[in-house]
Amino acid sequence: MAGSWLTSTATCTAYRAVCGGTPDAPGVRVPVAGRVFAERVGWLADLVRGMADQVIAAHWSDADLALLAAGVGVDGRRLPASGWMALRRLGWGAVAAAGVVVSDRVRRIAEEEAARALRLGCHRHAVVAALLATWPADPFARTDGEWSALRAALPEGCDTATIRNRTRQIAGYLGVHGRLPADVCELEGPPVVARQVSLAAADRQQVVVDRVDDRMVRVCSQLPTCAGPVSYRDWVWHAFDVVLPVIVPAGVKVCTPTVRPRDGRVRVDLPWRAPHTPPPVDGHTRGLGVDWGVNTLLTATVADLEGGSVVVDGRPLRFDATGVSAKLVRLRRHRERLRTKADHLTRLRDGRPADAPADSALAGKLACLEAEHAAVCARIRHLNHAVAWSAARWLVDHATAAGATVVYVENLATLEAGGRSRSLNRRLSGAVRGAVFTAVAHLAAKAGIAVVTVPARGTSSGCPRCGAAVTHVKAPDRCVAGYRWATCSCGLSLDRDHAAAQRIAARGLANQTKTRRDRSGQAAIRTATDTPVRRRARRPTPAVTTRPVRNRRKTAPTPKQTRPATAKTSRLLPSRRQVPAPTEPPPGTGGKRPAGRTPQETNPPGPVRQVPHTASTTTAPRHPHRVRRATLGRGFHRHVHATPITNRDGGTGTMSASLRIT
Known part of the structure; x- marks a missing residue:
């Protein structure tokens, strides 16, 4: 920006x-x-x-x-x-x-x-x-x-x-x-540049970019016709067309791209620019506080600034990527095993005598391990990228649906965690917080929402209501030392990440006048004071109409029961009274079979598979587990569970087509 x-x-x-x-x-x-x-x-x-x-x-x-x-x-x-x-x-x-x-x-x-x-x-x-x-x-x-x-x-x-x-x-x-x-x-030694060509450093004598239509861009550039050109006749103009994805709006300005040869194809990184006015960093009355987590990647809450106090509605918003985190852990372990094997084979290859013939089998194994290691690394990168942008898209859509004009995120860049286990440190090192923050800042800028970082010190250890130190337990009904639940002497009993999200939102809304932008345009609050959070009063529930109590006294005749016209029946089987019994049995049957499993022949003629008595012969076949609603905004992966996006009126919201990630 x-x-x-x-x-x-x-x-x-x-x-x-x-x-x-x-x-x-x-x-x-x-x-x-x-x-x-x-x-x-x-x-x-x-x-x-x-x-x-x-x-x-x-x-x-x-x-x-x-x-x-x-x-x-x-x-x-x-x-x-x-x-x-x-x-x-x-x-x-x-x-x-x-x-x-x-x-x-x-x-x-x-x-x-x-x-x-x-x-x-x-x-x-x-x-x-x-x-x-x-x-x-x-x-x-x-x-x-x-x-x-x-x-x-x-x-x-x-x-x-x-x-x-x-x-x-x-x-x-x-x-x-x-x-x-x-x-x-x-x-350390001098760095090595990537195998790419940044055409933006050249002018029209080397590259020309023209917009053909709303969906296509034509790029013309001079390329060599041999590996070592010896004259200018070895340089020829090449024109290639690039089809723009649907996320690029029509009519925006397209800049000079960067080309990268990869796997027999040419990847084109095409920048495009759109007019943008940076959103204000103060003057907000509704914001979204976001807390980072290990498995529950993002936990957010909506907060309002009313009369100098911060009010929350008490509804947590969660982006739970536990299944994807487990997949990433397995991929990292596999990558480490491959790297260990490849290093061992490399030592064996380098330790051979200089006059010894080359071992083709050893070289083949090493090449296979290197290729598999590169594939696993690419898989980890792509999965991290998908998690980061999916979480960012989900968060920005929630802020848009709730009418929030700012998103407050804790700044973990200067916070050092010590005394953790080796497995937890490994999981924290593989987190995608930086990619998520970059994606949130970019998507929020498109939606006109400000993203501000607040100090992270004490967000999880303090109570959002009274500011005192909280006690972390495993569950509200298990008062033993744990991580998941936070309790306080003031009566607070809340999820740890949800309580931290409320505290982050309070820090941002109460100290928004201290927000400053750095040279890169990132807004941050350096020092903040904590403000108590007040929960919004619940709306009174309408009075429930009670049915009159039935008179079960036997001093008078029992009144006749009137059945409503639309009787509630099970969705699985029809009511016996709604389906009349047949007047006569179907032809070819000797009457109704008694209850029990389907009878089986003792000596069937031929290889007939016997049906076990535990298998039902009347119900439909079972299907494997499929998690529904695994769509963008609710989870790109079938093991990502996120809070559905709802509008302020309570209806289910949908994402804007211009902001959708494809």
Whole structure:
């Protein structure tokens, strides 16, 4: 989100292309098959990655990273925002290999990829420098003073996960070499750019994007016809059409894409922009408080600000992904087993004598394990992505249906949990909170809903009504130490995540005047005071009309019972009085069979399967378990159970077609 525009990215696929001519003068067009087209895009990606890796390796040093991070060139002028222009201002231009001819626009694309990697390296350089400057005697048990000194030296926006990971990396280097590294360049090698082509860094001499109609975009770009072009005649214009998904509205502005060759196809990341006005961060009267969980991924509640106090309706909204979490745990265990086997085979292969012949069986097993490991990793990534966007879609739809104008989420970036078990830490490390927050922020911006983070300290340990410390038990009827239920001396007895969601909503609504936006546009409340939450009074239930008491005294004749016209009967079997008995038995039968199972012959003629007495011969066959309503917004997976979306009037809501994820 930048300025008054909201940028989204639609991932499409280009299956074929045509080459020849130019965008202004098409000339004779020759069709290009999908495999050939993907191969030529791969050649361009390899040329770009080779030049970018050379630039990164040549300037992966402490002095060059410090110069790039300063933002001022050698001539004293401020470096441009564009990466390729900043590198050329510093004199770090990309150079093609000997004998290879590339245009200036291709070098510009390589310089842009190198600049992005080096600027990310500048952030890692600042984090590692702060850790080395304040390295304590025990890095895993810092005191309050050591934490204060570290926080003051770290760059802005550094979260606890980054601190923990970099601390472990430095401690590992210290254990191997017996000394601390000098900087990040000694701690790790230069990064490697991805195999992709960012066409946005070029101009119309390299790429042209035209909108054919509301559902199709035509992209023209120069591609090499061989792996090592030796002249400009080896570069030919290729045009390919991209069909836009249904989530892209008609008439929006389409930007220059990024192409990625993959599995014989060309993936196209096509950005599109729509006008957007950032929603206000204060002045809200109804909001949604959201609490993170391990199995119950999201627990939310609707809260209103009435006369300076926060009022909740007491209805919890849950997105329970327990089944998917169990599936992810199994996939991670399988991935670890595959990685262990592959590492063992790699050690066996590398430990063979140099003059020994290659073991084809060992190489085949290793290749098979690597392929299966890559497939499992892809499955985990896709499942995490589906969970994150499904949960975000569900949350934004609930906020829209409830009429909430803001969503308050606890900020777990600076909260460190210690003393947990190894299995719980592994499950927490595999959580998709960052992806969920990004998806919620993006979808909420489309719906005109603000997303604000609040401090997470004490949201689960305090009572939303009185603010005192709560006691966590297993269940309301099992007062033993547990996790699931929260009780308080004031009479609170509530689900732990639901109570935390109420506390988060109260912090956001009561302290919304303290909301500030950072440089990236993310709204956050840094410091907050807790406000008691009051539950809304229940609506009085209408009086139930009672039936008159039957007179069972025997002093008078029993009155005749009148049966209503529409008698209530079972949906399974008709009433015996409604279905008259047949006057005579069906032909071919000797009368009614007595009660009991179907009689079976003792010696049937031929291989006849005997029906067991436990199997019913009159009911319909049983079907396997199928969870209904496994649709988007209520759960994309059959083992995801979410609270149905209801409108403010109580009716079941539906998602907007423009915001639906396909």
